[in-house]
Amino acid sequence: MRFSGEFPLTLTIAELVQGLAAGQYSSAELVQDVLRRVEAQPGLNAFITVDRDGAEKAARAADAARASGQNAPLLGVPIAHKDIFCTAGVRTTCGSRMLADFISPYDATVVARLNAAGCVPVGKTNMDEFAMGSSNETSFFGPVRNPWDVQRVPGGSSGGSAAAVAARLVPAATGTDTGGSIRQPAALCGITGLKPSYGRVSRYGMIAFASSLDQAGPMAQTAEDCALLLAAMAGFDERDATALTAAVPDYHATLRSSLEGLRIGVVREHFGAGLDAAVGAAMQAALREYERLGAKLVDISLPNSGHALPCYYVLAPAEASSNLARYDGVRYGYRAAEYRDLEDMYKKTRSEGFGPEVKRRIMIGTYALSAGYYDAYYLKAQRLRRLIAQDFGQAFESCDVIAGPTAPSPAFAIGAKSDPVSMYLNDIYTIPVNLAGLPAISLPAGFVEGLPVGLQLIGRYLDEARLLNVAHKFQEATDWHRRAPAGF
Amino acid sequence: MNKEDIEKIAHLARLGMTGQERDTYAEDLSRILGLVSQMNAVATDGVEPMTHPDEAILRLRPDAVSLEADRDRLLALAPDSRDGLYLVPKVIE
Numbered sequence: 287m288r289f290s291g292e293f294p295l296t297l298t299i300a301e302l303v304q305g306l307a308a309g310q311y312s313s314a315e316l317v318q319d320v321l322r323r324v325e326a327q328p329g330l331n332a333f334i335t336v337d338r339d340g341a342e343k344a345a346r347a348a349d350a351a352r353a354s355g356q357n358a359p360l361l362g363v364p365i366a367h368k369d370i371f372c373t374a375g376v377r378t379t380c381g382s383r384m385l386a387d388f389i390s391p392y393d394a395t396v397v398a399r400l401n402a403a404g405c406v407p408v409g410k411t412n413m414d415e416f417a418m419g420s421s422n423e424t425s426f427f428g429p430v431r432n433p434w435d436v437q438r439v440p441g442g443s444s445g446g447s448a449a450a451v452a453a454r455l456v457p458a459a460t461g462t463d464t465g466g467s468i469r470q471p472a473a474l475c476g477i478t479g480l481k482p483s484y485g486r487v488s489r490y491g492m493i494a495f496a497s498s499l500d501q502a503g504p505m506a507q508t509a510e511d512c513a514l515l516l517a518a519m520a521g522f523d524e525r526d527a528t529a530l531t532a533a534v535p536d537y538h539a540t541l542r543s544s545l546e547g548l549r550i551g552v553v554r555e556h557f558g559a560g561l562d563a564a565v566g567a568a569m570q571a572a573l574r575e576y577e578r579l580g581a582k583l584v585d586i587s588l589p590n591s592g593h594a595l596p597c598y599y600v601l602a603p604a605e606a607s608s609n610l611a612r613y614d615g616v617r618y619g620y621r622a623a624e625y626r627d628l629e630d631m632y633k634k635t636r637s638e639g640f641g642p643e644v645k646r647r648i649m650i651g652t653y654a655l656s657a658g659y660y661d662a663y664y665l666k667a668q669r670l671r672r673l674i675a676q677d678f679g680q681a682f683e684s685c686d687v688i689a690g691p692t693a694p695s696p697a698f699a700i701g702a703k704s705d706p707v708s709m710y711l712n713d714i715y716t717i718p719v720n721l722a723g724l725p726a727i728s729l730p731a732g733f734v735e736g737l738p739v740g741l742q743l744i745g746r747y748l749d750e751a752r753l754l755n756v757a758h759k760f761q762e763a764t765d766w767h768r769r770a771p772a773g774f
Numbered sequence: 775m776n777k778e779d780i781e782k783i784a785h786l787a788r789l790g791m792t793g794q795e796r797d798t799y800a801e802d803l804s805r806i807l808g809l810v811s812q813m814n815a816v817a818t819d820g821v822e823p824m825t826h827p828d829e830a831i832l833r834l835r836p837d838a839v840s841l842e843a844d845r846d847r848l849l850a851l852a853p854d855s856r857d858g859l860y861l862v863p864k865v866i867e
Binding site for chain 2: 388389391483484485498524527528530531590593595596597599600607611614615616617618619620621625626627628629630631632633634636637638640645646648649650652653654656663665666667668669670671672673675705706707710721722723
């Protein structure tokens, strides 16, 4: 097939890598088509910044490298970065007025590694402000729309990345996940998204939200593509004090391993009240598919996971209130135009630069850490965190992976959840995983009234290879991940 | 949470707030703390606090300069700077 000017972006990264290597099309041609698609969809609001010049230049460089006999695993493949990753020379806003004009002097490690693997970055995707949100409505740059129904949210906080991949504007994008921010938008947009184990991917240059929970990961059409991307992203980085030194396995080599005898834990508590009945039915169908593939279902319990939400809404805001103290209008970012003195400058800068959800979380975190409340909130939450993590350890004694819904319902309407607590409830199945530091993947597993739903698979610490394998086998047997929304 | 609580926390967090905002935040934060109070249903006496998913002792590195800060480039990001210094409103008269 010769490139015809109308590029079939239903192709996966694995297929694009082959097409580029075989000379069926150049990276320059591919990237032109991606830019055309991105620029034709301003209504989705999936991008905050499109870097046309940089993308064209990087694509030409990739083609030149190939012509001179060089190769790299993802040479010439276009990718979009969540606007939380610092990119030298291209503004990094984190979805906030505070950083609306911020141009980082350096690249995040994730960006540098994907560049080294040959990727061509085309732009920065929209996101909830400072990654605080589950619907992309908290972005200073306006909400992202779900390509399956533009009146609905794409999920969040990596909503721009999810919408861009779902609408096939780009073959893949990066995301970050503190309480579900890769998996929940992946589920609501019908794509595949992996949150690796805490420490597997470097956080250097990834703007901090809650440092003991934040983790970067890939978002793409398939588990196979996530494997290719994770291979490029993962690994030790001396610039991240919590980056793991463990060797990165060959994720691709085990992708096709048989699931015969695999024990899948089904969490009793995840199928109770709060789960949309139709989503539950889709999950049951997915579990039956796994039984056909040779897996055995095991009933398990995570008795403390029901308390993960309150635990998280102490720990994440506490860490955020500390991390976001750096935005003071002195060294970089927004500064208020008028002020009386230094304290007034801090207060005006921060109240004008941050949006309501970010301020709510800074306030909660400040309160939880303040004198007289520390033990009752922060310490209590840390003790609970251990109980939640221990539940997983116990569960994994009788199963190899855990399966269940990623989110309790499909995408909801923009503006439907104005009460913060009802918004937080979107993440009840994803948050326990971050607290425990485990890897988890969301993959398309059916539709409810025309909207995609996601299956979440949770793995043992550092067992990304198995998660990718278990997800890939499902995608060999089903075609949910091949479905794309009409009109894009 | 009442208005006075909100005012105190906002000051600690160096966030300016109007009267109207104080009401909204008092309501929102009370609701969030209602959610948070569900933690009390779990007995955690004697449980060691978990600070981090990977509780291994942080790695050390040789005590050597590993990053040369490009002063001019970093200062160029500042809202206001002069002669290699960050400028802020006068603190001491």
